[in-house]
Amino acid sequence: LRAQVTPNITDFTRLVGQIKNAHADTITGGVTPDILAKLLPALRAADVPLKVVLAPGSYDPVLLARLGPLLAGMTTFVDFVPFELDTPAHRTFLAAMNRYSPQIQPPAQQSAVNGWLAADMFIRGLQLAGSCPTRAAFIQNLRAVHDYDGGGLLPGPVDFATNVGQLNTCFDFVRTANDGRSFVPLKPSLVCGRRLS
Structure with a gap:
């Protein structure tokens, strides 16, 4: 029906x-x-x-x-790993949210996790791109990451070399x-x- x-x-x-x-x-x-x-x-x-x-x-x-x-x-x-499993990654996330974004209440929301992961991937890409990052270096080095897990918030590692543009x-x-x-x-x-x- x-x-x-x-x-x-x-x-x-x-x-x-x-x-x-x-x-x-x-x-x-x-x-x-x-x-x-x-x-x-x-x-x-x-x-x-x-x-x-x-x-x-x-x-x-x-x-x-x-x-x-x-x-x-x-x-x-x-x-992502549900908050009810109360992992160390969740505790890190919640502590950071309460410290830096206390206006987001409750912090255990899907949109907050999505924003956190997007920022985390961006920072990881900048770190890998070197002291004078370029767009090309950012993309090339981030795509060389084969085990991204969002600090434990993702249920398994993501291979950016093969997972670009793919659905979960x-x-x-x-x-x-x-x-x-x-x-x-x-x-x-x-x-x-x-x-x-």
Whole structure:
């Protein structure tokens, strides 16, 4: 079943009936948290037995504070190690964020990690480019890095020689806890696919 859903227009009662009649047990696609916050409670009320609810871009503590209980059981994925694993890299990141960007609250957000990694890669490229860096030296030397892991924030090393312009094939998966107050890493949380040629 494919459905186009608009939060303030879609008849969710009718949509739930369609999902139930289709015997669907999975919800996935470009489903926003605001849509899921309306859809999931309606599906639960109609006793639709879902096995998986997979929504991209939903790993956000602000989202949990706003909609958490409505999104209970939802699974999402990230291309960095989830904060719930509390690694030394996370502690370094959080300490730096609290010291240099205290206005970003909470600091454990995907956009903050993306900014951190972009800055870290830029600094690494400048360090490798030498005392008088040029654009060519920056690119050439950064592409010679075969084991970049963002200081431990990435789930595995990235080879910049082969990974330029490629989509990630490894993601960590987390599930919204049953009470909707936290994310719980799935085991194994890291799942890797393969590129099709």
